[in-house]
Amino acid sequence: GATPPVVVMLTSRGGTIDKIRGTLAGCDAYLTKPLNETDLLAILSKHEPKVKRSFQSTIGPTLTAN
Known part of the structure; x- marks a missing residue:
């Protein structure tokens, strides 16, 4: 099956209950x-394998012609 997308919530609410x-x-x-750029880059790096799998399952196999 398809890999579920990575969901990142960006909000102005920073309280503990909001994060929960x-x-x-x-x-x-x-x-x-x-937005803290360092935090965003860390999240993208952490989820990179999942994002790649999700993207590949969306576009399907890649064909290369010579």
């Missing part, structure tokens, strides 16, 4: 505004 609600809602990552 985001996690319970199925978010893979929870970021608050103002």
Whole structure:
């Protein structure tokens, strides 16, 4: 089956209960505004294999012609 997408929540709500609600809602990552570029890059690096699998399952096999 298809790999589920990575869900990143970006919000202005940074309280502990808000983060718990985001996690319970199925978010893979929870970021608050103002966006910290280092945090975003860390999340993207962490989920890179899952994103690649999801993208490949969406576009299907790649054909190469010489």
